[in-house]
Amino acid sequence: MNKILLNALAASIAAVSIPSDVAVLKEQPLRENELTIRSSHPAVDRLLRAKANVEHDGFDKSCTSSCVNDLR
């Protein structure tokens, strides 16, 4: 998890009401593998829930494209 997001999420924990049985998180460092992060934005949530899919997706994976030189 990106450190910036982790910090922001840690801050968000402090800002919301947390059930007593999970309040221990406030005092403990967050560990990545203990968190399930979701998004209220459907497409972002899909990205978060998708397994790490770095396989072939039908695109040119190498990103060969163009040179900037001749962009007019």
Place this chain on the structure above:
Amino acid sequence: MVRSAAKAEMRGIEEQCGVFQFVLLKLAARCNINCTYCYWFRDTSVYALPKILPLEVEEKFIERLRHHITAFRIPSFSILFHGGEPLLFGKPRLRAFCDKLRSLEENTGAEIRKSITTNGILVDEEWSQLFKEFGISVTLSIDGAEAQHNLYRMDFHGQGTYNSVVVALALLRKSGLEPGVLAVCDPNSSPEDLCKTFVDELGLKSFDVLVPDATYDDKVISIENYYKKLFDLWFDKYSYMGIEIRCVENMIRSSMGLPSTTKAIGYGPLSILTMSTDGCLEPLDVLRIAGSGFTRTTYNVKDHQFQDVQNDPKWRDAWHASLNLCEICKRCEFHDTCGGGYLPSRWSKQRGYDNPSVYCEDLKGIFRHIQRRVLPSLYFQPGEMPRST
């Protein structure tokens, strides 16, 4: 004794660099159109290459691939047919090549995934059927609206090629194929127009917009505003229509610490092998923008196995640079998200790869914008919170 020492050394290299599972294979070194911005012909050494992959090199490639899959027990290997324009290879040759790959699959039990990137000019029903028959994923290059596309992607008579590529798209669809589409970002153009063309006119469901290739020795135009707008369009509108814009999704993925699906975004080792039409084994294809012949190594499929190229100083330099970022990047809050930028964009004649991306400030602006917009939507899944005992 010497041989076993060499073998041990090679094993060490493989453990460090990884075993190739992807090759970008140049079927043709020439092209049938004359795009103004082409990275390939910026390297003038490509004119000395065989125009299309010679049969003897193709056969050697198959032999090396068989060894590679068997030696490393690879369950799935990907080949991207590339050029120049790969369809210049011709239908009979590609059909015969794919037949050999099919036999190889049957003999080894490995899956060989095939894809092709084409300008679409030569696509006809027969090509479409061939792609379908052999399960070849197709990527078309379209730069957006007609006027935008024709500005850069023109034939040798200066005529735009938009109409031809739209015909190719229709032909592929007629055969039941839905190609991926790659556009190149023109920072001076409108991402709104691009999305309208791709989604409303062409009915695309997924596409990518590539950052223009550049090194420190080029004059670059800022891409920050373009990609911020593109992100906003996707976030506020097109994502709700089920549209996937690969670069945007990868920027979000890498912001969240998830792996990116391309080499252009995110931190990670160089893992792509390129093979030229003369059989030369090379690192990342686009690195050739660093200078004519820049990607050439002393390793050739005629004499060497795929993994051997990892001994080449140029390949190792590129691999080392992909993991060892410059001091500025090491201290950067976006180190993991950005990964230093696309490797070619880090190159300068003066300092080699020891630079942040030539687009560094733009990338930081884009990632800040994405995080600012995505963060408020994030929450914990309550049911999956760890419980105290």
